[in-house]
Amino acid sequence: MTAQPLPPPSVSPRTPQRSTGDCVEVAHTADGGRAVRDSKVPARGTQHFSAGAWRTFTAELTWRP
Template sequence: MTSATPTVVGPFVKATASGQQGNCVEVAPLSDGGRAVRDSKNQRGPCLHFGPAQWTAFTDSVKTGA
């Protein structure tokens, strides 16, 4: 059984701390509560999809400096 790929349900947003160097990622919410991540320089390129639990684990690790 194959599960459906979640769809992007909101706009992609670049972090305000990214600056203007062009080495940025953008994040958008997905229909399953996860997040899609893409390269800001290649907006039509591939996206990485993270489920809700994966995204929470990642952001928690960033917040704690892990």
């Protein structure tokens, strides 16, 4: 597998203006997945999630019994 260039990451518009800076950046990948990194320390690297893994993750964040 060859590395693909990532599009620019985005920060959520829901981030408060007076944020403590504890944010992550999320970029869409060509295969429908996501690439996530710490916005304060991008040199730590990027976590890659497949489209299915990202859907499962976000569903768990938003699901309410």
